[in-house]
Amino acid sequence: MNDAEGNDDRAEADDARGPGNRLTDFLADPAHLPLDLATSVRRCARALGLSDVVVFLADIQQRQLTALNLAAPTQDIDSSVAGASYRTQTPREEPRRDGVTLWQPLIDGVERLGVLSVHAPAADGSTRQRACALAALCAMMITSKRAYKDTFVRRARTHSMDLAAELLRAFLPPRTIGTPSVTSTAVLEPAYQIGGDAFDHALSEDTLHAAVLDATGHNLASGLTTAVALAACRKARRTDASLLDLVQEADEALITWLPDLFCTGVLCRLHLPSGMLSWVNCGHPPPLLIREGRLVEDAFRRRADLPMGTPSKLSSRPRSVHRMQLRAGDRVLVHTDGITEARQADGRELGIEHLAHDVAGPGTLSELAPETLRRLIHSFLDATGPQLNDDATILMVEWKPAQAMT
Numbered sequence: 001m002n003d004a005e006g007n008d009d010r011a012e013a014d015d016a017r018g019p020g021n022r023l024t025d026f027l028a029d030p031a032h033l034p035l036d037l038a039t040s041v042r043r044c045a046r047a048l049g050l051s052d053v054v055v056f057l058a059d060i061q062q063r064q065l066t067a068l069n070l071a072a073p074t075q076d077i078d079s080s081v082a083g084a085s086y087r088t089q090t091p092r093e094e095p096r097r098d099g100v101t102l103w104q105p106l107i108d109g110v111e112r113l114g115v116l117s118v119h120a121p122a123a124d125g126s127t128r129q130r131a132c133a134l135a136a137l138c139a140m141m142i143t144s145k146r147a148y149k150d151t152f153v154r155r156a157r158t159h160s161m162d163l164a165a166e167l168l169r170a171f172l173p174p175r176t177i178g179t180p181s182v183t184s185t186a187v188l189e190p191a192y193q194i195g196g197d198a199f200d201h202a203l204s205e206d207t208l209h210a211a212v213l214d215a216t217g218h219n220l221a222s223g224l225t226t227a228v229a230l231a232a233c234r235k236a237r238r239t240d241a242s243l244l245d246l247v248q249e250a251d252e253a254l255i256t257w258l259p260d261l262f263c264t265g266v267l268c269r270l271h272l273p274s275g276m277l278s279w280v281n282c283g284h285p286p287p288l289l290i291r292e293g294r295l296v297e298d299a300f301r302r303r304a305d306l307p308m309g310t311p312s313k314l315s316s317r318p319r320s321v322h323r324m325q326l327r328a329g330d331r332v333l334v335h336t337d338g339i340t341e342a343r344q345a346d347g348r349e350l351g352i353e354h355l356a357h358d359v360a361g362p363g364t365l366s367e368l369a370p371e372t373l374r375r376l377i378h379s380f381l382d383a384t385g386p387q388l389n390d391d392a393t394i395l396m397v398e399w400k401p402a403q404a405m406t
Contacts, residue, residue, distance in 0.1 A: 036149075037068065037141055037151070038069050041055055041134075041138055044134060044137055050120070050131065052118070052119035053116065053134065054069065054072045055067070055068040055069075055106070055138055056082060057152060057155045058086060058112060059158050060192075061191050062374045065086060067155075081094040082094075085104065087368075087374075090105065091104050091131070093123050099120055099122060101117050102118040102128065103117055104117075104118065104131050104132055104135035106138055106139045108143045108174070109177065110177065112370060113139055116134065118131040157192075162192060164218075164222065164223035165192055165223075172199065172200075173199075173200060175187070176369075176370045180402055181272050182208050182399050183396075183398045183400070185395070187373055187376075187394055190388050194393075195222045195223055195391055197338065198226045198393070199213075199395045200233065200234070201395065206271060209237055209267075210267075210269075210270070210334065210397055211230075211233060211266065211267045211268065211334075212335065213230060214265065215264075218390065218391065221261060225262070225309070226263055228253050229308055232252070232253040232254075233246045233247075233249065233267065235249060236248075236249040243269060243278060246280075247282060247319055251309060254308060258309065262283075263308045267279060267280045270399060275326040275330075276325055277324045279323075279324075281302060281304045282304070283307035285336070286301045286302065287332050287335075288335070288352070288359075289331075290333065290356075291329075292365070293360055294360050300332075303320075306319075328399065328401050329399070330398070330399050331369065331397065334396075338392035338393065339394060341390065342384045342388060342389070350383060350384065355376070358380070359376050359396075369398040372396070377392075
């Protein structure tokens with residue numbers, strides 16, 4: 001038997017074993033681990049009996065989907081079939097003269113990464129199932145590699161990044177995190193020139209931790225202030241410290257290392273089983289409550305404490321922890337003043353009313369929280385124009401306990 005005949009026999013044997021066995025062989029082979037994503041996806045697709053597969057990643061501002069290998073045309077998130085798959089986190093199909101393109105969302109837990117396109121002669125149940133499996137595997141591969149693969153960073157950017165923005169983005173967690181009972185999602189603008197805004201969110205066994213910070217100024221010193229405050233809060237949080245201890249840690253760090261700078265912020269904790277929300281407000285705009293598609297006026301309005309990094313000698317009043325019982329389906333928006341103080345082209349401030357108009361309403365009740373926030377920040381930029389005078393950050397927490405969903 002010659003080599004060609006041997007290769008044909010092995011290929012036929014692989015085909016006879018079926019895609020499930022071929023995929024198991026692929027995943028069990030440690031040789032695939034160091035491969036670049038494009039090669040891994042191609043081999044994984046071949047193991048599943050799929051071909052003509054392309055990975056598309058969403059850009060930072062979630063306006064377009066760019067092919068990882070740059071060979072396929074960019075897809076507009078707001079107007080394309082691929083974008084509809086991304087927006088709704090559901091599979092979509094697009095007919096072609098020579099078959100059909102299956103669009104599968106790439107999702108890491110609840111975070112939207114992009115979409116996967118699979119071209120096939122026809123869309124039968126088996127093809128759809130294999131495309132879905134491949135998308136799930138691709139999402140895991142992207143998540144495992146993007147922390148150290150600059151390829152992903154380049155595909156997600158449409159402009160160069162300022163130094164302060166680069167500093168802060170190195171500290172940021174994923175844009176969206178969650179469980180079946182809670183979603184926390186955030187956006188930052190201007191995406192490539194942020195100076196002092198940042199967000200943070202994390203999950204423990206039964207608690208969501210979330211924060212929005214805003215340092216004075218809009219430069220590298222502002223970014224450094226926020227980064228120090230963020231690191232101090234995380235340091236305390238990871239020892240199971242209280243909210244007040246988190247603020248004290250940030251106070252001490254800023255007073256020690258950056259004594260002339262300070263940072264406002266709202267730090268929150270949501271107890272997932274009960275929906276009890278606790279928060280501390282350090283000189284920051286109060287959060288907003290959206291309940292049943294409507295803004296609840298002044299729900300979080302409390303007296304704010306001094307900003308973090310402010311010496312205690314300026315006030316003898318201790319900081320306060322506030323609490324509120326959420327209802328199933330409630331959405332809490334924590335934002336910086338760059339959102340509410342931004343001005344339209346005619347000079348008028350947008351204010352809370354504009355924010356509430358875009359995030360509240362009957363049509364938002366069935367909309368995914370990350371999509372509501374994506375649409376909201378785009379509406380904000382459309383009203384103000386691309387040149388912002390201040391950073392604009394929004395973090396949205398949606399509590400949806402399992403018992404209320406059954």
